[in-house]
Amino acid sequence: MIVAERKPIEEILPWLEGVRSVLVLGCNECVTVCEAGGKKEVGLLASALRMVFAQQGREVNVGERTLERQCDPEYLDELRDSIDAYDAVVSLACGVGIQFTAERYPSKAVYPGVNTCFMGAALERGVWAERCQGCGQCLLALTGAVCPVARCAKRLFNGPCGGSTAGKCEIGPDVECAWQRIIDRLKALGRLADYETLIPVKDWSKDRAGGPRKVVREDVRS
Amino acid sequence: MRLGYPESVKIIRVPCTGKVDALHLLRCFERGADGVLVVGCREGDCHYQSGNFRARKRVGEVGALLERIGVGGGRVRMVNLSSSDAPLFVRAAREFHEAVLAAGPNPVGRRRRPEPAPARAGAPNPPPQEAIRP
Amino acid sequence: MNAKTPSRLEKILRAGHLAVTSECGPPRGSDIGHLAAKAEAIRRHVDAINVTDNQTSVCRLCSLAACIRLKLMGLEPVLQMVVRDRNRIALQSDILGAASFDIHNILCLSGDHQRFGDHAQGQNVFDLDSMQLLQTVRRMRDEGRFLGGDPIERPPAMFVGAAANPFADPFEIRVPRLAKKIAAGAEFIQTQCIYNVERFERWMQGVRDRGLHEKAFILAGVTPLKSAGMARYMKNKVPGMDVPEEVVKRMAGVPKDRQAEEGIAICIETLQRLKEVPGVAGFHIMAIEWEERVPEIVERAGLAPRPAVA
Structure with a gap:
């Protein structure tokens, strides 16, 4: 939501x-x-x-x-x-x-x-956390369904940075390190070897960087 | 025991203080109440586990809002006591009464009523727990 | 191994010498004299000098201008470049700017988050990450092309480096992460400062197991501690830093006026231990606002004089 x-x-x-x-x-x-x-x-x-x-x-x-x-x-x-x-x-x-x-x-x-x-989910009653930034080009298949764009403070595609400590982000102990999560997920899926695949430079033109966006579905359009 | 509490205290019964919504409290003040004392069960004794804890948080929230809009945060207070503890209730009611008298009349004014809510919106008339009308 | 660039640092490393680098932080103003003096003081004791790029997100004179100054002084700068503040256009543009002054070394970094600095309300960019910056510099140099594909006239001739933190979490991907940086194009690595030598040795074992020390030159980082307070701060407050309790205790165990000397002694002992670690190709001495002690550290660690290369 x-x-x-x-x-x-x-x-x-x-x-x-x-x-x-x-x-x-x-x-x-x-x-x-x-x-x-x-x-x-x-x-x-x-x-x-x-x-x-x-x-x-x-x-x-x-x-x-x-x-x-x-x-x-x-x-x-x-x-x-x-x-x-x-x-x-x-x-x-x-x-x-x-x-x-x-x-x-x-x-x-x-x-x-x-x-x-933000776009987020309820962690518990009264606590909501960000999960998506609508970058327009979903990469969750590469990252064990944990989004580095929305959840890494530096939106690193090949993280974690050197500031990851005990599962937490360098910006504060209340923030989870997204890359710790990604690695945990890859491990749980038996795909840790995928970690070494370099994620290429992102096409930000589908993000807000490309200007205001619009989705058009001709098949359902009236 | 025949213990007297201030006449201005109007008792409103609710099943549990957990039922007392922030909106109920605000409506009391909107209608001119000078103070609202929320009397909940002792902490740990809630029949619904956490109703009185929820009420305490809401009372804190409403108090902060009343303070910010100039009505005064001290006009809403919560106490916890057991239903058989009449002396404690009377003492709490008197103390709160004194505090509200000291704060003076609700600056919103007594005659005000909320605007009639449009048909599609607005909550049913709220049951505030206790309103004191000196 | 033949050098791919005119970098003096690269030549020293490829000749098999243990390299020594150090670093200087630019000023928080436009007077560059102090930086020039700091660099001058270590001229004969180091092979190259890193210039930090708005480190800890505190706004300073730009790394590029400071590197140009060092270059004009006849020194060998390493341009540190973080991806926090500039997009791919600005990054490549600054790389060309550096190349036009024949700055031949670059260190590609993410950069600390801006919340640590003096402009915590600023936007961050992170158009590329540090690995993608490595790829970008290598593409510019090796293919003579911009990221966008267009050819570059007189491509930058830069020896390309990256940072590695053997102490950050999760430990299990610290070696794979290095492998990834090397795959992205890193030719030399400067590590986070090392106080926990055992843990560094464990990491180096993993590095050697995968032969990574043969694919990139690993420069072990050290920072002399000035006081027990600094040791405690580094231990408790700096993310991704591993200062063992015995180091803190050793610093706290000497009187305040002798703690600085103890810090230098620990640093030299650490360097001597690191010299014995197979696969270590050199050292990066980060003496934070303490550059005047670098020559002494280099000499006492047996790393002087510095080799001459053609």
Whole structure:
């Protein structure tokens, strides 16, 4: 999933100076699962905003809504009848949903209520870790299904570097060394000899380095 | 035992403090409560293993948020005691009452009600555990 | 073995001499006088001088400019190049820049993560990794082509080196990793500083078992300890460093004002032990901001005078 973190309310408040109505807009997908921007977080932020506005003596209508997705036009269309009641939207979707909402309603100010962090997985309740950077050219077959692009601090294709200590990365004891993991996996698969195969220079043109990307499937396109 | 606790204390019963969500606590303050005391079972005695520990974390989280938005973090507190320990409850209620009186009225104002939530969103009316209304 | 480049370091190694290299860190400003003085002080005691590239991610005068300065002084620089800060365009461009001043040695490194330095909020590049940089330099030199395939006029003539850390984890791939670097094109290796000689010997046994010492020249790294505090710091705080407890104890066992001398003594003893390890082709003495003691270390370790080569 896409993992996000709630922004501190202090960062959001200056954007809402002078607004008379604001919609706090959640998303039922990834940000719900990672507890940053689902229905519950919408309620919490809306409640906190109301208390702030009340203390400021401002009459601000704070609406709450959570869409199935903010990254699909048909769900965003559900706002069509109600959006005009609001001066601004604080979207708790990932950066994709925030932008897509703004694209769909060009005259509305849309502000981010979360920091979108990475594509990751839940290690346990309340702990999420990065697993993929969407580099566009998956190399997991070579590395025992452990990604050095997302999980090595230096994204080394032929690691580990000299800073790997007791399975941990040189940047900190809380960070696992991806290359230790890769080697453990290769060993478990009986493929440790593959370690010595040099992974060639990467084609980063399919990464963000190549510019904004698009996937087109002609067979399913309408 | 006939032990008196401050009249302003309104008791709200919940099955377990683990049921008390951050949203429930916030809604209390939004509606003008001056303080919320969450009274959970003693640590280690939770019928559901960890409900009171979860509640403690949420109370900490909500307290921090209330502090940051100017309402005051001291207005929410958690104590742990056994249901048969009335004297301890009364002492906790009195102490908290004093603390809330010292903090003064909730700056959000008492008459406020949350905006009616749109049909598709909003939680059902929350059962806050204890609200003190001096 | 005939030298493939005009590198003096390469000639010394190929002639079978134990080589001695050292290193200098560039200044945190544009006054290069201090670096020039440090290099001058060790001129007659080392065969080549590495110039570090923004080591520990602390921003400094660039390695390339400092190498040019040493070259103009008639010294033999080793251009250290990390892949942290530059993409393949900038790396190859700087290699050509170095080659235009006839800098004939390069050491290809990953580089410490930027979080250790003074610009922890910076982006990192890591377009290539250190092995891919080795391949790139060899391709530029041997095939006369850029990574992109276009021909290079007057390709760089560089003796290509890499670092190896016999002490990092996991130990079992430390020898395969060296093999991989050699396969990628490394011709000489400078190791992490050695305090645990037994562990280094175990690693060298693995190196010899695979004949890797015949495919690349292995320069064993040493760093003299200045104090017991430094020993403890290296032991506890520097990732991938192995300082045995007895070394720390030995340093702590002498009065503070004599610890520096003890550090030099340990360094010399280590060099003498390393001279006996089969497959060691030379030494890399990293005297961090202590370059003035290098001549003495070289002399007392029996490594002076340095050989002359044509």
